[in-house]
Amino acid sequence: MSSISRAEAAHLARLARLDLAPDELDHLAGQLDAIADFVAKVSEVAADDIPPTSHALPMTNVFRDDVPRPGLTQEQALDQAPEAEDGRFRVPKILGEEA
């Protein structure tokens, strides 16, 4: 299996929305490569015809009664927001200025 180069680690950090300093990236890239090498051991197991398990105790169709129940108030929902304005979350701009 492939290894994790510094460039690939930088790509992963971008995908995962992690701003990393160059030295931090150097350090993590080496460690990730070693971990990826270790976990590749799973490929030694012949498991072509084995079904995958996604959950320890598989359950399907867990229903509840379709009745309203109280949720958070607007005040509670906004109470811990980094910033709120006019009863809403205030967030940085989503689109560029020129748009």
Add this chain to the structure above:
Amino acid sequence: MSAELTRMTAGGLAKAISSGETSAVEVTQAHLDRIAAVDGQVHAFLHVDADGAVAAARSVDERLAAGEELSPLAGVPLALKDVFTTSDMPTTCGSKILEGWRPPYDATVTRRLRDAGVVILGKTNLDEFAMGSSTENSAYGPTRNPWDLARIPGGSGGGSSASLASYQAPLAIGTDTGGSIRQPAAVTGTVGVKPTYGGVSRYGLVACASSLDQGGPCARTVLDAALLHSVIAGHDPMDSTSIDKPVPDVVAAARRGADGDLSGVRVGVVKEFAGEGYQAGVLARFSDAVELLAKLGAEVVEVSCPHFEYALPAYYLILPSEVSSNLARFDAMRYGLRVGDDGVRSAEEVMNLTRGKGFGAEAKRRIMLGTYALSSGYYDAYYGQAQKVRTLVSRDFDAAFEQVDVLVSPTTPTTAFPIGERVDDPLAMYMADLCTIPSNLAGNASASVPCGLADEDGLPVGLHVMAPVLADDRLYRIGAAVEQAFASAWGGPLLDQVPELEVA
């Protein structure tokens, strides 16, 4: 009296409170005093709520005075791992990204504790988002092992285990994704139980890896763990993976085990969990425990679980994959840290900066590894293959439990290692959970109980007991039997040998 109160069992404290021999307020105050005296050295707690604890204790005393019938743990103090939401205390998960966060709701575990009159003293330290085996990954500094303050108390629930071993609380709550209840119990000489997955509600438990996470009881004795287990376990409609079946009668099992008769119980020693990488003193204490089981009447055989050696690599594909998805919620928009919002930067730039600043090294490693394992082109070889190995690990358990009632192994390959030794060596750190991870993958119940001190360093060793899904009661029967037999051999519980801490 105050010092004696901190040495008592939870069950003993509850009886003394309900009989009027002491009061819940007095018990709570004794533990708050102990925290003030020793936690400067141990650092088990991230937050202590003295006023809230005393108020909760007072309410128990008032209800008892009014003649109300309360739970078997009413008035007993508890240390809550800081990964369960609490409406009246911060919930940080050991992360800077949630520093000072005040959740708007209580976790189901929190609510059940309050309903039972259990007094929550505060929130305990942990590896960031419960990811680690040493509590060194906490953004708020490490917790120290009361047996040797230069060593780790296990992780991720090192705050909970250290609070018990330093007599700051008689009960604690942990969570176990790969061993985070059992491994800290082993290295501190305490008891920790990972219930069957789905046995304890995950509502309000901040997710690490949702298909593996399980809350559970931590205590100094097996019976205390059972009493706590019965308070927190049971079906919860707020968690769709919660099991809608009766909770096994763990308290009765612990009482039965204390009679010391294990005749008819079939115990399997996992062949694969020994040899290279295991400390000699750990193996020696483990074989003492196996000998003891046989002496108590159990029929001991060796059992092979050939896929267990692949459990650790499979876990480090499945867990990071789930982590990378779960931690995506920390986006700097609705709660938690926000960095660099200067009116010029975009939401995406702010998100990147916040996550870069807010997460520690291990969180970043696991997020990136999970992103890798789930990326197209690698998915089948990594995540897909790991899920197949997960099936094979479960089948190993199924086959084993056709021959035996429980499996045993050491809980962790070594005793507590020095702080700093593995902190920047992720693979060495991951080895600490070698024996505990199979039960997380398969979802069955497992526990660690003390089985002595290693000869070479005088540090605690844990006996790991694994039971089938929903057979949690077997852990308590066997745990209690081993506990009482060792206590009579040693002349008291193992924790009697923990060094006295200097009192501030």
